[in-house]
Structures are given as structure tokens and as C-alpha cells.
Amino acid sequence: MTDTHGEGPxxxxxxxxxxxxxxxxxxxxxxxxxxxxxxxxxxxxASALLGGSLGLLSRTMDQGTMLAxxxxxxxxxxxxxxxxxxxxxxxxx
Numbered sequence: 341m342t343d344t345h346g347e348g349p350x351x352x353x354x355x356x357x358x359x360x361x362x363x364x365x366x367x368x369x370x371x372x373x374x375x376x377x378x379x380x381x382x383x384x385x386a387s388a389l390l391g392g393s394l395g396l397l398s399r400t401m402d403q404g405t406m407l408a409x410x411x412x413x414x415x416x417x418x419x420x421x422x423x424x425x426x427x428x429x430x431x432x433x
Contacts, residue, residue, distance in 0.1 A: 357365075368389070375385045397406050416422045 372385060372389070376382070394406075397409070413422075
């Protein structure tokens with residue numbers, strides 16, 4: 341769900357994740373699980389997902405909003421929110 345004010349997906353009034361965002365996240369998680377099962381390298385999976393995401397963003401929003409989203413992502417990496425130990429994805433054997 342994207343709002344029309346350039347702020348990206350909005351959380352519910354109680355801070356919950358909107359159903360559309362949750363659904364999209366579940367689909368992406370399944371796609372990642374499938375690609376890992378196909379023994380594709382995680383860097384290739386992540387690169388393809390990031391490239392696709394950036395392409396979609398560039399077709400649907402202005403540059404300022406895109407930069408704000410990317411700055412938020414950078415902040416999450418720098419603050420440790422996206423550290424590998426916090427969100428370990430188990431790879432199929």
C-alpha cells in the first residue's frame with residue numbers, strides 16, 4: 341500500500357502492518373525460499389530483488405521519495421537493525 345503523499349506504506353493506527361504489505365512480504369519470502377532451494381547464490385537473489393524493487397520504485401514514485409526510502413534502509417543497516425545475526429535466513433541443505 342503506497343500513500344499519495346510520498347511517505348511509502350503506512351502502518352495501521354495501532355502500528356500494525358497493512359494486509360497488502362503483509363501479503364507482498366509473504367510472497368517475497370516464498371520466492372526467496374524457492375530460490376534458495378534451487379541453490380541460487382544469496383547475493384544473486386538479493387541483487388535481483390533489489391534491482392527489481394528499484395525498477396518498480398523508479399516507475400511509480402518521485403526521486404525524492406526513493407532517496408528517502410534508501411536513506412531509511414541505509415540507516416537500518418548502520419544502526420544494526422539489519423545485521424545478519426538479527427535476521428538469519430536458514431538455507432536448505
